[in-house]
Amino acid sequence: MGYAYVSLVVPRSLCIKFSSSYLLNPSVVDKRKRFRSTHYTHKHYYSYNFKIQQPLHASPVACAAAKILVNSDETHPSLEEGSEKLGIFSDSGFEDLVWPSPSDEIPFWKKDFPSWKMSLEVPVNVEMDSDVMHLIHVTAEMAPIAKVGGLGDVVTGLARACLARGHQVDIMLPFYECIQKELINELALITTYASYHDGNWVSTNAYRGVVSGIPVIFIEPSNHFFKGKYVYGGSYNELEAYLFFSRACLEWMQVTETQPDVIHVHEWQTSALPLLYWDMYHSLSLKKPRIVLTIHNMEHYGECNQEQLSKCGLNGSIYATVDKAIDDRTIGHNPERLSLLKGGIVYSNAVSTVSPTYLKETLCTGWLASTLIRNRDKFEAM
Structure with missing residues (x-):
């Protein structure tokens, strides 16, 4: 199987996307050329050489480029000329993309959620698992209805992949006030119950709906949590809201006698759930589930003091040890964190x-x- 060397003019933001999704074995040329164009919001473009494994069926972009530039050392003096020859923006679906810019009047994280049409058909030739399980994802984000970053994409992708392999899958998500309800099918109230927060039992509604073919359980407390125009940055205390949500999910499982095989939590927002499960709900009623945590971004660690953790019903002081949850950066000068x-x-x-x-x-x-x-024996990558 041979290789073709192709020169492409691509936006800087797409360099990783091209190299990982469209082209094989990318090798950057020694000299980068930067171009400017008034036709696109994103101003900086690079000229790259790529080594493409043939046959060139991986991407319309790669195929179009190869037809023009195989065995050619030509580079393009301008973005307009390069994109016109390659058809990068006109043929590959990128022509509708608008790149975020620091000069945007509305920052990208405050704009409307992106939405897309997603096929609900199970992919063909997917190997079905013989050991079928019930999986519940507990998460702060889900694409496309509550998506801020990559977390929502990963959760939706994992859920659909497991459904395709024959597993029973649910996602539990806060019922944010800003959620695009028009993207939820078959939305209905299924349970009203009470969940604990800071000495009080808060009336809570649980709704069930279907999003992108995935069953979703929405948790809606009657207090001010999760109210506002955006997923993050509301007028409520986010840390306390996600502590409440973590317990409310377990409380719902207990009230409805739901015993999944796996509870899959994501990021710091739902990282209190494993503590609540093993130190409270496992001894009460939930005997079957096991807990999986996926870390998407290690930079967000869920800073919390003992008093805040105690608001969800745990004794925060017992977790202030090196082998449990004390913040290692503050040992010796801030043991509360x-x-x-x-x-x-x-x-x-x-x-x-x-x-x-x-x-x-x-x-x-x-x-x-x-x-x-210290926990390497249970730490794996997807």
Whole structure:
């Protein structure tokens, strides 16, 4: 199988996307050329050489480029000329993309959620698993209805992949006031119950709906949590809201006698759930589930003091130890501070991260590396 060398003019933001999704074995040329154009919001473009494995069926972009530039050393003096020859923006679907810019009047994280049409058909030739399980994802984000970053994409992708392999899958999500309800099918109230917060039992509604073919359970407390125009940045205390949500999900499972095989929590927002499960709900009623935590971004660690953790019904002081949830950065001068993400790592049955590369990075750098090394036997990559 041969190789073709192709020169492409691509936006800087797409360099990773091209190299990982469209082209094989990218090798950057020694000299980068930067171009400017008034036709696109994103101003900076690079000229790249790529080594493409043939046959060239991986991408319309790669195929179009190869037809023009195979065995050619030509580079393009301008973005307009390069994109016109290659058809990058006109033929590949990128012509509708608008790149975020610091000069945008509305920052990208405050704009309307992106939406897309997603096929609900199960992919063909998917191997079905013989050991079918019931999986519940507990998460702060889900694409496309409550998407801020990559977390929502990963959760939706994982859920659909497991459904395609024959598993029973649910997602539990806060019923944010800003959620695009028009994207939820078959939305209906299924349970009204009470969940604990700061000495009070808060009346809570649980709704069931279907989003992108995935069953979703929406948790809506009667207090001010999750109210506002955006997923994050509301007028409520986000840390306390997600502590409440973590317990409310377990409380719903107890009230409805739901016993999944796996509860899959994501990021710091739901990292208190493993603590609540093993130190409270496992002894009460939930005997079957095991807990998986996926770390998407190690930079967000869920800073929390003992008093705040106690508001969800746990005794925050018992977690202020090195082997549980104390924030390692503050040992000796701020023993009150805890890390929910560290506690989630310690208390989960399995811990995963989004790629083998990120797994290696988290084991070698960052203040949680020592915790991950101590728990290396249960730390894997997707």
